[in-house]
Amino acid sequence: MAIELKMPALSPTMEEGTLAKWLVKEGDSVSSGDVLAEIETDKATMEFESIDEGTIGKILVPEGTEEVKVGTVIAVLAEDGEDVSDAASTPPAPVKDVPGEGKDVGQPDEASSQAAIMKPQPAPRLADPAIPEGTTMAKLSVREALRDAMAEEMRRDDRVFVMGEEVAEYQGAYKVTQGLLEEFGPKRVIDTPITEYGFAGIGTGAAMGGLRPIVEFMTFNFAMQAIDHLINSAAKTNYMSGGQMRCPVVFRGPNGAASRVGAQHSQNYAPWYASVPGLTVIAPYDSADCKGLLKAAIRSEDPVIFLENELVYGQSFEVPELDDYVLPIGKARIMREGSDVTIVSYSIAVGLALKAADELSAQGIEAEVIDLRTIRPLDKQTVLESLAKTNRVIVAEEGWPVCSVASEIVAICMEEGFDHLDAPVLRVTNEDVPLPYAANLEKLALVDTARIVAAAKKVCYAD
Amino acid sequence: MAKASTPATTKPKRMPRKTPAKVSAPAKPPVEDENFALRSLQETFEKKRRYAADKDQLLGFYETMLLIRRFEEKAGQLYGLGLIGGFCHLYIGQEAVAVGLQSALTEGKDSVITGYRDHGHMLAYGIDPKVIMAELTGREAGISRGKGGSMHMFSTEHGFYGGHGIVGAQVPLGAGLAFAHKYREDGGICIAYFGDGAANQGQVYETFNMASLWGLPIVFVVENNQYAMGTAVKRSSAETEFYRRGTAFRIPGMDVNGMDVLEVRQAAEVAFAHVREGNGPVLIECNTYRYRGHSMSDPAKYRTREEVQDMREHHDPIERLKAELIKGGVTEDEIKAIDKSIREKVNGAAEFAESSPEPEPSELYTDVLVGTY
Numbered sequence: 001m002a003i004e005l006k007m008p009a010l011s012p013t014m015e016e017g018t019l020a021k022w023l024v025k026e027g028d029s030v031s032s033g034d035v036l037a038e039i040e041t042d043k044a045t046m047e048f049e050s051i052d053e054g055t056i057g058k059i060l061v062p063e064g065t066e067e068v069k070v071g072t073v074i075a076v077l078a079e080d081g082e083d084v085s086d087a088a089s090t091p092p093a094p095v096k097d098v099p100g101e102g103k104d105v106g107q108p109d110e111a112s113s114q115a116a117i118m119k120p121q122p123a124p125r126l127a128d129p130a131i132p133e134g135t136t137m138a139k140l141s142v143r144e145a146l147r148d149a150m151a152e153e154m155r156r157d158d159r160v161f162v163m164g165e166e167v168a169e170y171q172g173a174y175k176v177t178q179g180l181l182e183e184f185g186p187k188r189v190i191d192t193p194i195t196e197y198g199f200a201g202i203g204t205g206a207a208m209g210g211l212r213p214i215v216e217f218m219t220f221n222f223a224m225q226a227i228d229h230l231i232n233s234a235a236k237t238n239y240m241s242g243g244q245m246r247c248p249v250v251f252r253g254p255n256g257a258a259s260r261v262g263a264q265h266s267q268n269y270a271p272w273y274a275s276v277p278g279l280t281v282i283a284p285y286d287s288a289d290c291k292g293l294l295k296a297a298i299r300s301e302d303p304v305i306f307l308e309n310e311l312v313y314g315q316s317f318e319v320p321e322l323d324d325y326v327l328p329i330g331k332a333r334i335m336r337e338g339s340d341v342t343i344v345s346y347s348i349a350v351g352l353a354l355k356a357a358d359e360l361s362a363q364g365i366e367a368e369v370i371d372l373r374t375i376r377p378l379d380k381q382t383v384l385e386s387l388a389k390t391n392r393v394i395v396a397e398e399g400w401p402v403c404s405v406a407s408e409i410v411a412i413c414m415e416e417g418f419d420h421l422d423a424p425v426l427r428v429t430n431e432d433v434p435l436p437y438a439a440n441l442e443k444l445a446l447v448d449t450a451r452i453v454a455a456a457k458k459v460c461y462a463d
Numbered sequence: 464m465a466k467a468s469t470p471a472t473t474k475p476k477r478m479p480r481k482t483p484a485k486v487s488a489p490a491k492p493p494v495e496d497e498n499f500a501l502r503s504l505q506e507t508f509e510k511k512r513r514y515a516a517d518k519d520q521l522l523g524f525y526e527t528m529l530l531i532r533r534f535e536e537k538a539g540q541l542y543g544l545g546l547i548g549g550f551c552h553l554y555i556g557q558e559a560v561a562v563g564l565q566s567a568l569t570e571g572k573d574s575v576i577t578g579y580r581d582h583g584h585m586l587a588y589g590i591d592p593k594v595i596m597a598e599l600t601g602r603e604a605g606i607s608r609g610k611g612g613s614m615h616m617f618s619t620e621h622g623f624y625g626g627h628g629i630v631g632a633q634v635p636l637g638a639g640l641a642f643a644h645k646y647r648e649d650g651g652i653c654i655a656y657f658g659d660g661a662a663n664q665g666q667v668y669e670t671f672n673m674a675s676l677w678g679l680p681i682v683f684v685v686e687n688n689q690y691a692m693g694t695a696v697k698r699s700s701a702e703t704e705f706y707r708r709g710t711a712f713r714i715p716g717m718d719v720n721g722m723d724v725l726e727v728r729q730a731a732e733v734a735f736a737h738v739r740e741g742n743g744p745v746l747i748e749c750n751t752y753r754y755r756g757h758s759m760s761d762p763a764k765y766r767t768r769e770e771v772q773d774m775r776e777h778h779d780p781i782e783r784l785k786a787e788l789i790k791g792g793v794t795e796d797e798i799k800a801i802d803k804s805i806r807e808k809v810n811g812a813a814e815f816a817e818s819s820p821e822p823e824p825s826e827l828y829t830d831v832l833v834g835t836y
Contacts, residue, residue: 008542009544010760043760047763071544197665198638198669201632201639202670205635205636206640206642208636208640209624209644210647211642213639232627233629233632237615240611241616241830242606242611243829244619245625278832280832302834374836
């Protein structure tokens with residue numbers, strides 16, 4: 001059977017090209033790999049190779065022809081002993097509407113509007129587990145709560161292991177992994193060299209291979225060296241594999257500003273990771289949430305970015321003494337109820353927001369404080385319900401203002417809570433500068449209680 | 464080395480190795496078996512470079528290599544027709560590497576990971592050409608349900624872990640897979656393939672360090688196809704003998720002709736035995752050549768037509784094996800019958816890939832996360 005040689009697409013974007021030159025003539029026999037013609041695309045002149053063997057029967061598009069559409073039959077190849085001299089009667093026609101062709105993509109059509117309709121609904125919300133009456137509460141530091149969460153999960157599931165810099169023999173650069181080596185041994189508590197890109201990749205690969213790694217970054221500032229694996233390898237693989245390849249890894253470590261460590265060691269990455277579909281991002285505040293959410297993160301089938309804060313590691317909070325305290329991912333927590341203004345916050349700024357609420361209360365303003373706890377997926381419902389109650393929202397965030405989690409909350413309130421708003425939603429964040437070293441400048445740069453109080457009063461028109 | 468002045472395609476004959484002269488040795492005592500440890504595999508390999516395959520194995524290698532060749536040619540054709548979009552990197556010319564190595568693995572026990580030039584490695588692992596081709600055309604029946612494309616394909620069932628689009632990323636991921644084999648004590652090993660281009664990525668060396676330090680069961684395979692996209696190895700690499708690049712990490716290297724499936728298979732025998740015995744990683748350099756451009760839109764102007772023709776005519780791995788088969792008594796008719804059945808298989812895959820429907824619009828939202836939160 002004669003083979004039609006069609007104008008090839010030679011780049012992802014090519015739709016037409018110039019048939020610059022024929023390197024064969026009618027009657028020539030060709031074999032696989034022979035160059036038949038030169039074709040000019042918008043980018044380059046490409047050689048058009050024969051894939052099959054045979055004899056050039058008819059050349060239908062002469063050399064020098066411009067704007068030859070991709071898919072146009074340009075010549076006919078006869079296989080052994082075949083006569084194709086009447087091939088010219090077949091009109092050369094460009095192929096149209098090839099399903100799956102690049103140019104179909106992105107055009108608004110029926111399919112995409114259907115897709116919008118079929119968008120999955122959010123899962124039914126899970127409540128925090130009830131704490132039975134009479135449960136004793138233990139005072140635990142955040143550091144201890146995190147360690148206990150890891151230890152409990154390691155006892156429960158032998159696929160769970162911890163790796164990172166100084167996590168084993170040194171007992172953790174911030175002592176979060178203290179005691180784990182002693183209990184679980186060097187097979188499951190692994191000191192890595194200082195090589196974030198490499199060990200983030202190894203952790204991710206181990207998760208793909210069926211283990212449950214907890215990868216500690218000494219701080220998330222260093223994870224920037226590894227971010228390709230967090231995003232391109234961990235977050236996207238389940239989707240790209242059509243759901244075949246899971247990646248149940250937890251990347252954890254301190255995030256945000258510490259104390260006087262300068263700009264390179266002081267950054268909040270929550271907005272970065274929270275923008276990536278395929279990741280779960282958790283940034284808890286107190287000990288109970290750190291414990292319950294880290295346990296949930298380790299059990300999750302999805303990659304989790306677990307953002308801690310060095311400045312609260314040493315703070316102690318009450319944790320219920322329960323055998324298995326696991327909290328739902330994706331659920332915010334109302335830390336303090338109030339009726340006048342909502343302060344949305346997460347991580348270390350929750351503490352500032354609670355202090356601000358006390359000060360506001362003394363001035364007659366009752367603030368509701370929401371700890372988002374999980375940044376992705378974000379619990380919009382809790383925020384919007386609070387907005388409907390107080391009609392005023394501010395967001396307190398220890399991080400930069402531009403493209404921040406606060407910006408996202410502002411957008412949500414505007415898009416989905418507009419009718420309930422009595423005032424613009426305000427962002428109360430760090431200053432938009434790299435964090436300075438000098439004590440006075442650092443203080444000026446960081447979000448604080450006074451700024452939260454001022455913003456709350458402003459939206460209440462009380463200043 | 465005289466390498467810089469030689470064309471990229473013809474590696475100079477290796478100089479016989481001399482014992483390195485110790486120049487004013489510092490106080491550090493010499494490590495007793497250093498040379499032996501790092502060169503022992505190469506020495507073993509040099510004693511017997513080609514695998515003694517029986518007729519069935521030879522036919523098997525031939526069929527798989529030919530399947531890859533014809534599949535890739537068809538993929539190129541479908542790309543030209545606009546049925547395959549985006550980036551598409553063909554494996555034509557490199558077939559002996561994946562076939563020689565993976566024929567020595569145990570499917571289901573061992574794991575394989577590679578970069579974006581991944582079609583050949585999947586076919587070498589016996590994954591159905593239909594679902595691979597359907598992925599290339601972005602259809603529902605594709606192995607990633609149309610959501611991955613040419614560069615992002617996986618089969619956990621076969622122990623094939625991708626298909627990774629970022630140059631070099633598969634190397635630490637592969638070490639992670641090897642880590643999991645060791646952790647579970649399941650006896651499996653991992654092959655992590657990467658190119659001469661990826662060999663200059665920093666993460667490769669971070670991985671070499673940890674893999675050697677922790678004795679991970681992994682075989683690093685540099686498929687040196689002579690060009691990192693358009694940059695010849697001698698223009699991008701200070702050390703073009705990639706098999707030596709593990710030396711600083713105490714990883715033994717092997718220098719292999721990647722255009723000869725029997726040589727590759729023999730190297731696999733030596734390397735895999737070493738790794739399976741718990742001796743840590745091995746680095747194999749397979750010297751090979753890609754006939755096509757880096758991707759479909761690469762006019763490959765950085766090399767001469769003659770260079771490509773020379774490789775096709777004198778070093779083609781499929782033609783070489785075909786000649787051996789015929790010499791060994793396989794008839795032209797038998798060869799023709801194989802060619803015909805492969806063509807039918809590939810045409811069948813192409814038809815399947817063209818006729819399978821595109822994914823349902825609702826698939827847009829599936830598989831972002833496993834859990835519901």
